[in-house]
Amino acid sequence: MQRSIKMAHTDEVKVSLTHSVLEMNNLEHVLSYLRESTGRNVIISDYKGTIYNLGSDQEQLPQSFFDIILNWDEGSSYLWDEELLTLCYKVGTSEKDGFIFVEPVHSEECHELIPSLEKASLAVKTYFNLAHSMEKLNNVYTNNFIADILLCNINIKELLKQNSFLLNYDLNNLYYVCIMLTDRILTEIEKQALLAYTRDWLKLNKLDIFCTVWDNKYLVHICPTHYDVKILDVDSGWKKSLDNITRYHEDVRKKFNFKATFGIGNKYLIDKLHLSYQEALYAIHLSELTGNGNQVRHIYDLGVYSLIFSNSLDHLKSLYKKYLNALILHDKVNNSMLLDTLRCYFDANLNINETAERLFLHINTLRYRLKRVEELTNTSFQKAYDRTNLYIALKVYDVLGRLELIDPSQ
Secondary structure: OHHHHHHHHHHHHHHHHHHHHHHHOOOHHHHHHHHHHHOOEEEEEOOOOEEOOOOOOOEEOOHHHHHHHHOOOOOOOEEEEOOOOEEEEEOOOOOOOOEEEEEOOOHHHHHHHHHHHHHHHHHHHHHHHHHHHHHHHHHHHHHHHHHHHHOOOOOHHHHHHHOOOOOOOOOOOEEEEEEEEEOOOOOHHHHHHHHHHHHHHHHHOOOOOEEEEEOOOEEEEEEEOOEEOOOOEEOOOOHHHHHHHHHHHHHHHHHHOOOEEEEEOOOEEHHHHHHHHHHHHHHHHHHHHOOOOOOEEEHHHHOHHHHHOOOOHHHHHHHHHHHHHHHHHHHHHHOOOHHHHHHHHHHOOOOHHHHHHHHOOOHHHHHHHHHHHHHHHOOOOOOHHHHHHHHHHHHHHHHHHHOOOOOOOO
16 A cells, blocks of 8 residues: 555656657756755756756756766666765666766665656656757658768759748858767767867857768768858868867867867868768878878868879779789789788888888798789889879778779779
């Protein structure tokens, strides 16, 4: 009987708190209940680290709390942090449902506090589901439009005209693409938190830039150029853009504890912006392949490669095939490693001793392999012209492989 009364009371609390959220569209009653029932300080946060407090502007969680969200064990509904003396309770099973922080809490007190958090969980989940449904609707328009741009939808101009009330793009303005690639694979919650943080950062800094997660690994920014009244033309300088990207990179690194490489393409009208996207991808992956990762790189920073990668995909494929096809076929048929040997030789700046050490090869074995490379490619490492063409062809092949524009196994 007592258990039935207790369960009935629990259900009444859940229903009452949930109704308060639906009627008032805030967490005021939920927070009041939690603080009164636990007798402690309570913070409610969403997955991106935004705090929802009574009668205050939205603030960001302390970094130590946000790190708990980013490193959350998906199999746990709550955890206790000994250093912070904080109980953190995850609401629901989705990473977007929300988190409740209670402090100070000692380990032996967690069990007695959990029932209060469970009673409030439905209300908190309801609140964040309502908020995220509107966020999801807004994201659909932005993400679909960016997809149309990056995939070169032939009807992009017509789509712009039809959706001008939703998407503030100008058919006559120039835009460029900036892409961010992190130095490690992000969890789903990290990706969503990064995207949300980026949009808030852009809004805070009054930058009219659209961004989205693309291909499940890139953070893509569509950036407008601005008219400069001093020169009566579009601002041709990159300094302001580079300053903003560098500042953003530093802020992201501090908050999420990872580094990233940024690639920037040239400026185009909106219907040609897929070219800027491709250039930004080339800038990222070539930078990483040449040991210049974790930097901001414009396509023009690539020197001679900016000219090479301005060619069509068919031309790029023809270039690497001319010099490397014989090696690729030989490796496939004979299960050899001539292409890898060539790559390591260039990475070691043509130092044969260092190359042998990296590949754990006897020096004579390495010399034999390099001789076979010369024979199959009809080149000579003694000639600067041949060395240059082999090096460029290899980088083109590696970049296209990383972008999955070719299948390296074929």
